[in-house]
Amino acid sequence: MKRIQLFEFEDLDWFPSQFRQIITDFLQYQLVIWNIYSAIVPKIKEVMQKTGYDRIVDLCSGSGGELLQIQENLSKQESYPISALLTDKYPNVEAFKRISEVSKGQIDYISEPVDATNVPENLTGFRTIFTAFHHFPPALAKKILQDAFAKKAAIGIFEHTERKPLTLILMFILAPLNILFQTPLIRPFKLSRLFWTYIIPVAPFVFTWDCLVSHVRTYSPEDLQSLIADLHGDENYIWEIGQMRAEKLPIELTYLIGYPVS
Ligand SMILES: C[S@@+](CC[C@H](N)C(=O)[O-])C[C@H]1O[C@@H](n2cnc3c(N)ncnc32)[C@H](O)[C@@H]1O
DSSP, X not given: OOOOOOOOGGGOTTSOHHHHHHHHHHHHHHHHXXXXXXXXXXXXXXXXXXXXXXXEEEESOTTOTTHHHHHHHHHTTTOOOOEEEEOOSSOOHHHHHHHHHHTTTSEEXXXXXXXXXXXXXXXXXXXXXXXXXXGSOHHHHHHHHHHHHHTTOOEEEEEOOOOOHHHHHHHHHHHHHHHHHHGGXXXXXXXXXXXXXXXXXXXXXXXHHHHHHHHHHOOOHHHHHHHHHTOOOOSSEEEXXXXXXXXXXXXXXXXXXXXXXX
């Protein structure tokens, strides 16, 4: 199935932050209950060990996604203590603050916008992008990778969406049902979230649209290969592209990892 660069509401500058947060809060809820990226944690540890990084600089963090679980998993189960930094072009400071508190300061955040296509030099660490690389059209996607390559910074792109007709049909049915049934379970409780879900159903509509478009825009391993094909940088830099099964759901996680080797 061909990749189509449609728009997501989340991409629109004028999209009200209240709606944006409802959507990223719901996405975070889904990622956490399914522990979607748990299978990728040993891979993250391997790269961080090889490169000597002890901090993740998470780009496009939304409402934090699964980063708290990943940080805890690395620090406890994998015995590789790391810190992390949450950033976004439209930072959800309320969510970032909550995660920072729960992590007892192991996860910090930046309240000002950080554009993934132009990461400030002082933000050093293993750059990660979870469930967001598909937002970028090929030229910008290459810019993100080129920046890491040129600065010899490690970068990890992780996606759990995929361009398959059957997945799209399933998502068309499941996305609105999930949001309708699970919204009351999302914390912190907000009356506005219920209002925009059950009284005026903006949230189910926007979430379903963005979810379907995310799948349609996802880069396949072959697409990722062509994105890195004409990048310029030091030869002592390794790119790894692959897929692995999620632990709790029958879905493939796609990754692209780049890191310098000495
Ligand atoms: C689908 S959400 C993913 C959130 C999170 N990583 C997760 O796993 O739940 C995509 C996020 O990318 C952010 N975003 C979009 N364009 C961006 C850019 N150019 N730079 C940084 N963040 C961006 C949006 O604000 C949104 O929060």
